[in-house]
Amino acid sequence: MGAEGIRVEKVSGRIARLCEKTANGASVPGSTGIGHTRWATHGAPTDINAHPHLSNDGRFAIVHNGIIENYLALREELIADGYVFRSETDTETIVHLLEKYYDGDIKTAVMKTAARLEGSYALGILCADAPDTLYAVRQASPLILGIGVGENYFASDVTALVAHTKNVIYLEDGEIAMLTPKSIQVFDCTGKLIQKPISRVTWRKGGYEHFMLKEIMEQPAAVKAALAPRLHDGEIRLDDFELSAEKLRSVNKIVITACGSAYYAGCSGRYAIEKLCRIPVQVELASELRYGEPMVDEHTLVLVLSQSGETADTIAALKECRERGATIIGIVNVVGSTIAKLADHTLYTWAGPEIAVATTKGYTTQLAVLYLFALYAAEKLGRLQKAEYSALVHSLKMLPKRLQETIDMNYQIPALAGRYTSQSLFFIGRNTDYAVALEGALKMKEISYLHAESYAAGELKHGTIALIDEGQPVIAVCCNEALCDKTLSNIVEVKARGAKVLALAFRGNRKIVSQADDVIFIPRIETIFSAALAVVPLQLLAYYAAKEKGCDIDKPKNLAKSVTVE
Numbered sequence: 001m002g003a004e005g006i007r008v009e010k011v012s013g014r015i016a017r018l019c020e021k022t023a024n025g026a027s028v029p030g031s032t033g034i035g036h037t038r039w040a041t042h043g044a045p046t047d048i049n050a051h052p053h054l055s056n057d058g059r060f061a062i063v064h065n066g067i068i069e070n071y072l073a074l075r076e077e078l079i080a081d082g083y084v085f086r087s088e089t090d091t092e093t094i095v096h097l098l099e100k101y102y103d104g105d106i107k108t109a110v111m112k113t114a115a116r117l118e119g120s121y122a123l124g125i126l127c128a129d130a131p132d133t134l135y136a137v138r139q140a141s142p143l144i145l146g147i148g149v150g151e152n153y154f155a156s157d158v159t160a161l162v163a164h165t166k167n168v169i170y171l172e173d174g175e176i177a178m179l180t181p182k183s184i185q186v187f188d189c190t191g192k193l194i195q196k197p198i199s200r201v202t203w204r205k206g207g208y209e210h211f212m213l214k215e216i217m218e219q220p221a222a223v224k225a226a227l228a229p230r231l232h233d234g235e236i237r238l239d240d241f242e243l244s245a246e247k248l249r250s251v252n253k254i255v256i257t258a259c260g261s262a263y264y265a266g267c268s269g270r271y272a273i274e275k276l277c278r279i280p281v282q283v284e285l286a287s288e289l290r291y292g293e294p295m296v297d298e299h300t301l302v303l304v305l306s307q308s309g310e311t312a313d314t315i316a317a318l319k320e321c322r323e324r325g326a327t328i329i330g331i332v333n334v335v336g337s338t339i340a341k342l343a344d345h346t347l348y349t350w351a352g353p354e355i356a357v358a359t360t361k362g363y364t365t366q367l368a369v370l371y372l373f374a375l376y377a378a379e380k381l382g383r384l385q386k387a388e389y390s391a392l393v394h395s396l397k398m399l400p401k402r403l404q405e406t407i408d409m410n411y412q413i414p415a416l417a418g419r420y421t422s423q424s425l426f427f428i429g430r431n432t433d434y435a436v437a438l439e440g441a442l443k444m445k446e447i448s449y450l451h452a453e454s455y456a457a458g459e460l461k462h463g464t465i466a467l468i469d470e471g472q473p474v475i476a477v478c479c480n481e482a483l484c485d486k487t488l489s490n491i492v493e494v495k496a497r498g499a500k501v502l503a504l505a506f507r508g509n510r511k512i513v514s515q516a517d518d519v520i521f522i523p524r525i526e527t528i529f530s531a532a533l534a535v536v537p538l539q540l541l542a543y544y545a546a547k548e549k550g551c552d553i554d555k556p557k558n559l560a561k562s563v564t565v566e
Contacts, residue, residue, distance in 0.1 A: 005128045006061050010050040031181070032132055034124040036063035042071070043088025052126075053092045055099035056083055059128045062098070064091040065156045066120035066141040074116065094123065102127075110135050110176060111191055120312060122156050134179040138171040140338070142310050145169040145177055145184055147198065152179045158201055158353070166201045170336070201353070210553045212356035212447070216539050217407060222361040223532065224400035225350045226368040231397050234390050236376045241345050245380045247327070251301045254281045255326070257289050257317045258305035261359045261439055262366060266305055268435035268531035269370030275528055276378035276392075286317035298325035303373070306330075307354060307362035309337020318342055331369050333362060347373065356554045358447045360539050363439060364403070367532045371396055374528075395526040399533075405523045406536045409507075413537060416518060417544035420473040420502050424451040426494075427538075429477035430458060430487055436477045436504075436531045440538030447556050448546035457490040470498035475538070478505045478512055479522065479530040491515045504534055 009028055011017045015037065022028050036051035043049040052061040068074070071090035074097065079085065083096040094113060101112040106127050114123075120140035127133070136143055136154040146153035146161035146168055154177065155161050158168060171177060174189040186196045208214035230238055254273060256266035263285055270281040284294070286304075290313060296302060302321045306314045309332035318339060322328055330343030333351045340346045349365035375392055378384050384392070425444060427437035437454035444452035455464050457476070468474070474494050478487045488511055491501050495515070503516035506524045513519055522533045546553045 005131075006054065006058060006126060008052055008054055008061060010047060010052065012045050012047050012050055032126060032134060034061065034063045034126050034134065036065070036124075042067075042090045049087045049089050051091065053087060053089065053095045055095045057099055059102070060095050060098045061126045062091065062095045063124040064094060065122040065143075066139075068093060068117055068121065069119035070117070071119075090119075094121070098125065098127075104129075106130055106133070106135065107176070107178065107187070107191065110137060111189065114139065114174075114176070114189070124154055132180050136171065136177040136179065138175055139173050140312065140315075142308070143171045143177075145171065145179065145186075147184065151181050152184050154179060162201055168199050168201060169196045170199065171196075173338075210356065210543075210547075212358055212360060212543055212553050215354055215356055215360045216536065216543065218352070219361045219364050219536060220400045220404040220407070222349075222351045222365050223368045223403055225352070226365045227372065227396065227399065229350075230372055231393065234393055236372055236379070236393060238347065238372065238376055241347060243345070243377070243380065245382075248301075248377055248380050250299055251279060251327075252299045253296070254279050254301045254303065255289075255294070255296060255321065256281060256283045256303045256305065257286045257314065257321070259286050259311055259313050261363045261442060262305035262307060262311075262314075264435060264439040264442065265363050265366040265370065266303070267438060268367055268432060269303075269374070271432050271435065272371055272374040272528040273377070276374045276383060277381060278383055279377075284317070285313075286311070287313040290316040290320050294321060294324065296321050296324050296326040298327075300324075300326040302326045302328050303370070304328060304330050304339055304343060305332075305366055306337075306339050307333050307349075307351070307359055307366070309334045309339040311339075315339060315342065329373070331366055331373075333365070357556055358443060358542075358553075363535065364532050368396075368399065371399075371529055371532075392526060396529060399525065399529060402523045402525050402533055403536065406533050407540075409523070410520055410537050410540065413520065413540045414544045416502060416520070417541055418548055419518070420475065420500070420541070421448060421450055421545035421548070423471075423473065424453075425473045425475060426464075426467070426499075427452060427454040427475045427477065428457040428460065428487070428490060428494075429454075429480075430456060430483045431480050432527060432531050433457075433477035433480050433483070433487065433534070436479070436534045436538070437475070439535050440475060440477070440542070443539055443542035444545065447542055447553050448549055448551055449557070450545060450549075457487050460490055460493060465493060465497065468494050468497040468499050472497075472499045474499045474501045475541075476501055476503045476516065477534055477538075478503055478509070479534045480527050481506065481509075482527065484509070484511065488512065488515055504537060506530075 051063040068090040074093040078096045097113040102109040122141040122143040123137040125135040146165040148165045176187045178185045266283045328343045330339040330346045333349045351365040427441040429437040441452040441454040501516045505512040507521040520537045
């Protein structure tokens with residue numbers, strides 16, 4: 001926004017193209033502005049569909065994160081009223097509603113517009129009649145305000161703000177903020193002024209080239225933060241959490257639901273819960289569970305995993321299960337997040353801020369909390385002898401130390417990345433190792449853009465082995481020693497067809513050395529806890545593969561840190 005009113009410059013593709021078009025912003029002078037790196041949801045990622053969007057009279061411009069579920073009905077209504085649509089987006093309905101309801105009072109127009117919207121949205125609104133003012137609105141989509149000196153900001157993620165300010169305000173659903181260079185005011189949905197606390201952001205990249213590498217290296221400390229306050233004199237004590245033995249005995253099924261890496265953490269945690277508690281556990285993708293008529297009731301315990309606590313599909317799955325009578329336990333990192341508020345009980349992972357889009361310490365701390373829960377529930381149910389319980393608690397207490405050993409002993413991974421990431425990769429494993437393979441393949445895909453697939457090793461012979469050609473890289477996870485010989489036979493099978501095998505195993509496993517081309521070792525730990533160690537070398541492998549390819553490691557293309565749309 002400048003002296004001539006609202007001016008819009010937007011391009012599809014990378015931000016560098018916009019910088020080139022605007023001479024790094026010099027060609028669009030002004031004191032107030034909004035922008036958006038759009039992840040296409042409605043319409044192709046083209047210039048015309050990119051944000052910001054303008055009202056027909058040019059008075060309003062907006063950016064929008066989320067999805068407007070009733071946009072088709074709104075679009076038809078607005079077209080009937082004479083409004084002209086230029087894009088394929090749901091967002092454009094919002095800016096035309098603002099024009100429709102505007103009678104000189106911007107805040108009232110914003111409130112009336114928000115009242116018509118169904119779905120999730122974080123909105124940034126600019127009006128030509130108030131050139132020094134921005135409005136921001138939140139509903140089921142993260143929105144953070146940044147407090148500066150003579151300037152103020154808003155963003156959908158705190159990572160966008162830390163270069164400018166460390167003081168932030170987190171908006172809640174239904175709240176509206178009015179920002180000027182000198183002030184921030186926050187209102188509820190009725191327009192009443194409310195007071196909001198100011199939070200201080202206290203993290204840096206700390207000398208690492210990328211946040212992802214920093215966060216991989218922080219995993220021993222993060223897991224210690226998740227475990228240490230809950231381990232006392234050989235016992236597990238969960239903070240602000242109490243499930244009685246009577247309640248646990250009434251549970252006939254546990255459902256774990258999540259998306260992405262959190263889902264794979266659930267896949268790993270399932271084995272520990274089933275083995276220790278002897279309760280059936282099913283792991284469901286939240287995006288499927290919410291539409292699947294889930295068979296849950298008052299005898300079902302649902303564990304809901306999300307790093308941000310704001311994942312849209314996971315929130316919807318939680319609500320669906322809660323309506324059917326299930327007891328909900330949220331496992332999240334962000335205090336006061338939506339899932340934390342909706343759950344009957346909440347276990348925080350205490351991972352600290354995670355900046356890189358691809359989760360690392362978020363995954364391992366979720367696993368640590370699942371292990372805590374498994375031991376806690378097993379002890380309550382009387383499923384473990386005292387000596388066995390004590391031994392497992394001690395092993396879990398050693399997890400941070402073993403994580404540090406895992407990092408320290410694998411200095412050769414940068415070199416291995418160059419040898420095993422030249423083409424499509426297969427990750428294989430059995431049982432707990434298969435769960436690790438799932439997450440390892442996802443890490444490779446999301447930050448290096450290499451095609452990677454994970455398979456249960458025992459299923460290779462049922463069709464997948466047809467894809468093995470000469471030189472095919474296979475990453476074989478072999479940390480479940482009860483099944484090691486079985487996985488070794490699968491390694492022999494793929495090598496006989498020309499595969500090049502990189503194995504992952506416990507230190508001291510001599511059998512694996514005789515069969516694999518290369519081996520990554522991790523220190524020994526109880527098998528049910530091994531996934532937390534085994535995943536770390538695979539994170540590093542993906543990181544160095546992406547670095548070798550020159551990828552944008554902290555911000556992979558097409559991905560968002562907090563997925564607030566379906």
